[in-house]
Amino acid sequence: VKSHNMNWVNESVPREFILLGFSDRPWLEFPLFVMFLFSYILTIFGNLAIIVVSHLDPKLHTPMYFFLTNLSLLDLCYTTSTVPQMLVNIRSVRKVISYGGCVAQLFIFLALGSTECLLLAVMSFDRFVAICRPLHYSVIMHQRLCLQLAAASWISGFSNSVLQSTWTLQMPLCGHKEVDHFFCEVPALLKLSCVDTTANEAELFFISVLFLLIPVTLILISYAFIVQAVLRIQSAEGRRKAFGTCGSHLIVVSLFYGTAIYMYLQPPSPASKDRGKMVSLFYGIITPMLNPLIYTLRNKDVKGAFKRLIARILIK
Template sequence: MVEVAIGSSPEVFVLLGFSERPSLEPVLFVIVSGIYVVSVLGNSTIILLSCMDVHLHTPVYFFLVNLSFLDISFTTSIVPQLLVNLWGPQKTIRYGGCVAQFYISHWLGATECILLAVMSYDRYAAICRPLHYTVVIHPRLCRSLAFASWLGGLTTSMVGSTLTMLLPLCGNNHIDHFFCEMPLIMQLACVDTSFNEVEMYVASVIFVVLPLGLILVSYSRVAWAVLKIRSAEVWRKALNTCSSHVAVVALFYGRIIFMYLQPAKSNSHEQGKFIALFYTIVTPMLNPLIYTLRNKDVKKALRHIVLENRCGFGGTRGHI
């Protein structure tokens, strides 16, 4: 066991993860590895298609590229270290790596909240103001909203994570999770963390509750506009336009709501690990699937690029 002086920063943290179930770790290693590869490939495909096909140079795919890049970054900040800990007996992460994890996870989590709200506004404009859509959601506004999302997430992460990092620790370097998370680091502190908890509560209201409220307002306006028209064709178009984003929002906020509504039982923390695992590796994998399986534009772009490459390859062979 690594001894840590009270009030000092440990050289390493021990991530207990799923060590209480050692027989499960090899299975999790295989599952997590497979899902991580699929997630990176799926999100990278979305990014490449959106950049290569001019038909996808639209606001919705611009924001989707941001979401895909965010998902790749988030999983990559956590999964490689998780795989190392699942593979061998060593469950440690260096202090710098732990700090980087909770800075990045906090940054990207807050950014995703804002980005999902921005995407709901884009869907609102597409349904409720179709004739003025290109004027309302113009490229400059898209870039500004995306920049504001990333900057807002970074700002709250710099404030909250720095306040957490400055807390003196009580000599315990064991974290009962598979990655470094701000609330768990705060539990190791030797001092009163009330100020940090207030800051985290305020940040949660601003970056979680407020964006969710904006999403609900956007879709309530969409629902009201569609119901007034009473046309099956309009309803179908609205469903095709909004269903993918609604599914992603449900996955993202469903996990948050479920975690807060859990009863305070002894096994609730263990359940929380598996919920966090689902959010960390499964949700980023599902996002590109949700946006491609029902999306004719993406499937058409993928088919066009594949056929174009085949033709180019065939043409090259013909000249050999």
């Protein structure tokens, strides 16, 4: 009996997984490789630039840039947990990842994704206070509250990942090791299980409601108040500036939550498998790349900080 149990455990936990990606369509692999590499380089440079500038320029030592720095750090780690492995696999004949690598990828991707869900909601609260309560902004958004909100986002995100990763990895796989995805993600790994995963899918759905639908609802409420406040501004220039600041956050929010809700809050169906892969690339690669571009290209403060930093470097 003991040796039979040992064999079952050995079979249920493969030493490595095969990440299929789009290996059934080889012609897609080179354009995807170029796109991933380009996106990753942009993500690294864009997010690092925001972190460095926000740290070095005293004018950017405000709650908005504190949260933006957190988002940039998060996006750097988020893409690094999956993209390098994806780039290697796309150009390899054997598209494998070790069991340990898959566990690490699952845990980190889930932890940082959950944290981002909460952090984007915190950022919308910051914009709400800035536009709807401008005279009380510095009193409400004091340094301790900012630190507490950021810490709560990170701790909740990582706690959720510990729970979900543990539940997912407990499912017996019975030798199944072909993951029909680019990276190790909960929905893709649940499909490998050889037992009924209804309970896991229900848990995933419930937690996704907590981490996706509740923050989205809070963001929409914040923006309803923000729009009301902006429309009361007399000058057209003032209205344009306020909408510009919030518009960039709304673009990021729509891309990130829209694709994540599509992935995690719909029942799994065989027809949606390829769409699911493409959609997860959006919140896993495209959004982290767009975040710095959207926040900096439309922001005079950040542009000014970049110019001052370059001027200081040139003078030295």
